[in-house]
Amino acid sequence: MNIIAFPSRTEWPALLARPVQRSEEIEQVVAPILEQVRRDGDAALRTLSLKFDKIDLTEPGFVLEETELANAQTQLTDELKTAIRQAYQNIRTFHEAQRQPIEKIETMPGVTCWRKSVGIEKVGLYIPGGTAPLFSTVLMLGVPAQLAGCKEVILCTPSNHPAILFAAHLVGIRRVFRVGGAQAIAAMAYGTETVPQVYKIFGPGNQYVTAAKMLVAKEGIAIDMPAGPSEVAVYADDTAIPAFVAADLLSQAEHGVDSQVLLVSTSKKLIMNTNLVLTTQLENLPRRDMAAKAIANSKAILVETEDEAIDLLNQYAAEHLILSVENAEAVAERIINAGSIFLGNFTPESAGDYASGTNHTLPTNGFARAYSGVSLDSFVKKITVQSITPEGLQRLGKTIEAMAEAESLRAHKHAVSIRLASIE
């Protein structure tokens, strides 16, 4: 780790800057793929899947149906099935509590307004292929979709890993399409003969997938959020255990060489000791080459005071923020920018990544300044409803008339006046 002692506030922006994503070149690759799928549908998916994913979609297995999803569990160990079911249950419990009951508000006598939550009718989830089969992400997206009552939930993934299929089955997904990359995003955005069009697209992916999501978002297809490399910031004091801190930093570093890892402390001793154990732990990791590169780019920042640490962390706006400090909960209350916060020595990031119940789809790249992580809210729309009685309109009418008149919108005014005249 690069240890930076007592940087001045003017140095913070450079220290906390994320690697710049050169998205334009990638967009130039992705835009023609989107256009090809929009134009040629399934035929384009076949060509592109063969080219990029070496998957032949003319073979059976383009669409995995309900029975195949249900049968996937036979290929999993009982231990893993139990674990996935436990995670499912905790995620469900946490997201279930996010339901909002309808509350009718009488803003004035006779003027009643409320909001009702309705699941987005058609949503699409994307799960990348690659070395790690991200079945945990199937749960993180599928559980809130299921709770929201989304009528059609589809999953596109180039993987046919049984744990992904089992998780899909558990969250009630009935159809999985074995399509990956930008072409999968295009299929869900525009629809093809086989893949239905959806209204909102969720899920992680490489830079091509991300660029595809941003491009279709510009056309009005909703997406979960913009994405960047995963990141963790740990704020630790002398009550933190260096071996735990090192393990947390490494669990972020193993995601990839572009993972962002940041340690902040008022204790030089903690930083030094963490750095020491980190080297030892790194040696024992299967993904040590990748993790070592991420760690080599990472920073440990020594600051003077807790206030300074909190300011710096709020400026960074980490996706994951671990507070391994004595007064963790009090510090958490002063955090205004973060995706998810982990308190104390026994709350590792991996708990939230998998099974504590919180969602692991979180804003990276400083987007936590304006975006929330995925939640039940991400899968519903809130429709406002209002009902006004004649007496209510008599009370409110003058206000509307005066405002509409001042905005030169005479027909808006007239829609009230004509009603008021009918009452009198």
Next chain:
Amino acid sequence: MNIIAFPSRTEWPALLARPVQRSEEIEQVVAPILEQVRRDGDAALRTLSLKFDKIDLTEPGFVLEETELANAQTQLTDELKTAIRQAYQNIRTFHEAQRQPIEKIETMPGVTCWRKSVGIEKVGLYIPGGTAPLFSTVLMLGVPAQLAGCKEVILCTPSNHPAILFAAHLVGIRRVFRVGGAQAIAAMAYGTETVPQVYKIFGPGNQYVTAAKMLVAKEGIAIDMPAGPSEVAVYADDTAIPAFVAADLLSQAEHGVDSQVLLVSTSKKLIMNTNLVLTTQLENLPRRDMAAKAIANSKAILVETEDEAIDLLNQYAAEHLILSVENAEAVAERIINAGSIFLGNFTPESAGDYASGTNHTLPTNGFARAYSGVSLDSFVKKITVQSITPEGLQRLGKTIEAMAEAESLRAHKHAVSIRLASIE
């Protein structure tokens, strides 16, 4: 209105299609403006404001400070001030009820998770100039920003209409920048010497403003939602009063020639009578030329049954949906796609546009399928927090380890194992 009787379901998509926005050409105009502001800051704003808005930003008045905002009320009638204050109060009451208290959820014994809402630190509101001074939109965006506790709320508008400044003062805005168009969006997205950078941008505007918002959104600046021309759908039966329905259709039509106006009914009589009074009412409107063009493009669709009407309305996903039918509330429960719903004969759209309390910044162009209107939620982020006790981790640990192992993320597993080992 074009009256279409009993179209088949296969004809619906064409009937309900919105005008296609040719955004690419506009983007090509807007992208260099964004770049110019990013590079040259205030100097670019001065050049562009003089060119597009005929505003000289070297004169005093580039920034309107608190005292100027407070003094604006001296230029307003008491009637208008009272109306604005009443609207402010109702909007505040409705949005205040959207606050969510923190609820700690123990997903398993010793595993506690919750969410806390934090106002987005810096937000920017945009209000266009033009003929209608949209002070109502200042309230619709400013009230939830104020309730959310956003620390810095700025307003960019080329208008210096006293009602806009008064509304800004009422919602606690301390600085208004007299900048308009795409350059205003750029100023808030990138910051200039004078205009601070914000994390999320809200507000209506012409196609240039909309294109600018979509372009900065692609760079990670959050925006309220994608935008299209305003629209209303009215579903009416024989209990509806044709004069009221006509007034509602016209209040939408006066927004502009591209306004979308749709009447759906199972009653031919209602459609015919509405069409008749509409012609008369149109004659008396100051904006009759514009409204007449919008009405000429609008459609009245006669359907067989209520079920068919509801399906059609859900397929259309109107920004505003007026239900002037006997069983309005029961029908509303079956609506799954709409921005805001207005029930019965005495709930005109203009009530929601100005003063009932609901927000008038709503999804157009069918975006209501996936997007909600602006609410308190739009101005906060929800940060998840979790705290696990050693006993809790003992209960949950195996699940995390099994899942991390199966995803080949060994460091994630190790972050748990090392903690479990320390407990035993």
